[in-house]
Amino acid sequence: MGKKKEAKKEAKQDAKNEKKGHLCVLAGKEKFEKIKKLTRNPKFICFNCGRVADESDNLCNPMPLDD
Numbered sequence: 694m695g696k697k698k699e700a701k702k703e704a705k706q707d708a709k710n711e712k713k714g715h716l717c718v719l720a721g722k723e724k725f726e727k728i729k730k731l732t733r734n735p736k737f738i739c740f741n742c743g744r745v746a747d748e749s750d751n752l753c754n755p756m757p758l759d760d
């Protein structure tokens with residue numbers, strides 16, 4: 694029983710991460726279709742992991758590309 698409750702808690706955490714939409718998180722989940730959509734015209738690069746994205750919201754430590 695306790696194990697079932699734990700899984701539910703984990704799913705809730707996943708939903709939270711997805712809402713945030715950091716590419717680092719999405720890549721870990723192999724959401725590549727979503728990643729492709731978020732990186733068509735990249736304007737920011739992540740200072741932490743070097744990924745690029747159209748919106749700074751999708752990176753954990755964004756920095757403008759055209760600097």
Ligand SMILES: [Zn+2]
Nearest residue numbers: 717739742753
């Ligand atoms: Zn990152």
